[in-house]
Amino acid sequence: MGNRETKSDVILIGAGIMSATLGTLLKELVPEWEITVFEKLANAGEESSNAWNNAGTGHAALCELNYTVEKPDGSVDISKAININEQFQVSMQFWSYLVNSGLIQNPQDFIMPLPHMSMVQGEENVSFLKKRFEALSNNPLFQGMEFSDDPEKLKEWIPLIMQDRNLNEAIAATKIDTGTDVNFGSLTSMLFDHLKSKNVDINYKHSVNDIKHTSEGLWELKVKNLDSDTVERHTAKFVFIGGGGGSLHLLQKSGIPEGKHIGGFPVSGIFMVCKNPEVVEQHHAKVYGKAKVGAPPMSVPHLDTRFIDNEKSLLFGPFAGFSPKFLKNGSMLDLITSVKPDNVLTMLAAGAKEMPLTKYLIQQVMLSKEQRMEELREFIPNAKAEDWDLVVAGQRVQVIKDTEAGKGTLQFGTEVITAADGSIAALLGASPGASTAVHVMLEVINKCFPEHMLEWEPKIREMIPSYGMSLMENPELLHKIHDSTAETLGLIEKELVLS
Template sequence: MRATHTANTKPVAPEEILDVVLIGGGIMSATLGAMIAKVQPDWSMVMFERLGQIAAESSNAWNNAGTGHSGLCELNYMPDPDDPAKAEQVGGLFHLSRQFWAALVADGDITDPAAFINSVPHMDVVFGERDVAYLRRRFETLRSLPLFSAMQYSEDPEVIAAWAPLLMAGRDRTEPMAATRHERGTDVDFGALTGALVDVMTKAGAQVRVRHEVTGLHRNSDGLWTITGQDRDAKRRFTVRARFVFVGAGGYALRLLQKARLPEVRGYAVFPFGAQFLRTDNPDVVGLHDAKVYSQASLGAPPMSVPHLDKRVVDGRESLLFGPYATFSTRLLKHGRLIDLFTTLRLRNIAVLLAAGVQNLALVRYLIGQLLSTRRRKFAQLQRFYPTADPAEWYLVQAGQRAQLVKPDPHHVGVLTFGTELVTGADGTIAGLLGASPGASTAPAIMIDLLARCFPHQETRWGLLLHRMIPAMAAPLDVNQRHVDDNLT
């Protein structure tokens, strides 16, 4: 189920009007494409991807941590231990995602769910009396909620050692520490999942065009969109027309929406973040750690920089990742260009971007510190989790590039955001996704929202089909449905 789709050789006729064009070959476009293939299989649909295969950017397994974001271990979703709203929301959205994927398995559209999702417990670990008190309070708040009721808590070093042996090996056990654990956590290979969803599309007749870079979007007087771009292999231009366009191009999404002259993104800007991880494939080490263990972020660090020691399962092989360590580049995609950031600058968004920077000086200092950090300093952070880690067994890998959204704000001129935002045109003929985490884990919910906004006239008929597949659309926190997603892991 690895994402290796190559170009479909059947050309799109210039006079053909497509029902749907998907720009970008990642998890977002693939989710929307698969959803439309299920509710409206007779629609014509084409996906354009600028690289030589789909899911080669942020959706690639090694370009993200693979955490099925469910609020079980992400402390940044619950900074106030008495307010579970965000954690509960994210948990409900991931429950919905699992139901959608499970429905595709039940319908025979996906035959091997183990190729993209595996059961990996989710844990938190914290150190020091203040953070122990925080985690204890968080646990007490969450344990009464259905999606978190199976969570366990301990301050006993022996129990924590049984849950995650690497955390306790060689550690001074007099230091106050606490941990939570939930068995129903997951590790997700979003690249393999993207491939599976694209298969659902193509079986319904959709076409995939890799090495096709979209460079222009123009709304015609007849209401149709003209999409232009470059066939990077043939070195020639291509043009297609479509009734609906989705821009799921990651860091390039804002620039394309700007070219479409979408008023909804006026003043929007993006700020790029990259990340590195330490990785080991040593089976003697990997075999001792069966969890994704998250902790508290450093002061001034952005939410997606929360340190975590993760078990990964990619192509059936287990590894461990630790990180992330922030990096910076003016590229907006890992395989982008150094001029990327500058191509998004407009008179309307320069002040917005500068204001967000001034208001986040702690973040700026954090990024500078990360860029100046030596490998020894980075490894010392791993040893905070895994005291007996051997530097010879770990190597640095570069992960994906994220374009965080910076939005206009009437009180602060501009604010830096760390979530995702679905932008839709006023007439519903174009939509795009901006921002980053926890996007991939919540892609089905985002696309359900998109279908409701952009195709309201189809809501009754499509809604019946989607509710059959995804009962959580009606009751996202009703886990008494005997987990219709149990056939996934």
């Protein structure tokens, strides 16, 4: 047993984008607070935040069709798209503040301008896309969006997708030039470098094995130092569990009532990647299609330009994979050990309700490379197998909980679970996750430190000028913020070239 013990104001579990964001916000709000971080891996941003473990889309609902649903009367509900766009604007403002304050440098190392497009085929889908475009383009958040069903125009926008395409079927696309490609792994590393310079105690190769509430009202963590193979004890007034798929087990160990009746189902993503410069140079956009009937929302196929480690590549997917691990670096027992007496009925109810998802996952796992190539050819008709390799992306744990919709409902968003006294919070779930990290972490701060909010609000407004306001309802402020963030993050000059 190791004899190292620390007492902190705040402990962050997991060195991903969420902990990086929360730690950075708190250091700006209360620089004197002592913050300790524990990460099982050797570096920051190596699990879900790693550039190869997520799609790298700055999710602002510019192109993702699953954020806009067609209602029974044929109209398109854009409320979720508005919500996600507003949340991404909050992230952009905070990143701009960090750059302007000199807290991080070289924004081009983590964010690049890239057109966001939606593309559909078939009369019914084209009709839906046109209605979606009309609903969004009237909204100031989506200003600048274009629609076309003219093959000649589409050849200008997406030459690689239109090359050798059979045009017997109706095809249409929307395009907006203010989209982004975001390397969340790079951003996470930058933020942890900044936190280290602010004397945050960052401990890599440290695995949190247990967590319990003490009689003094503190949280005590049992942490294994993986290098020395010793066990340490650390206490804090507030704990944030931001361990990706690993958060569920720690939430269960905390014993808080809010963590009961919650389960998780792991889904891994597989992408196809192309690094052949001749092919890569023919495509410059993130192009999202429509999920197939019966497929879950996170399976929307998309063809993306990516900028990773100063190299441009193309990514296509995701194809679903299955592993019982909750993290890429997790244990094969993760799924089975997450089933507890309080959530077993919830999990069983989900299993009974989600048979189509199970069938879909089995079909996806069984796909050969040639079958995956056939799906890719729906986007790139002349795609050659030798230009494309498979890359296994990160594990995502979809939250299962009891809701008004019934027992064992699968949730496809990001969930924050907070103790009634605000002393502990855990982040569960998946997309749009990283893109909305700042909004989500402000939510955590609001719920967990309500007694400080009046005092902290001026600083929050300095970091996020639109805090507490709807940008959609304040078009002047929206334009002002959009222009300033685009300029600070190095997006404006290139946007003009693209438009």
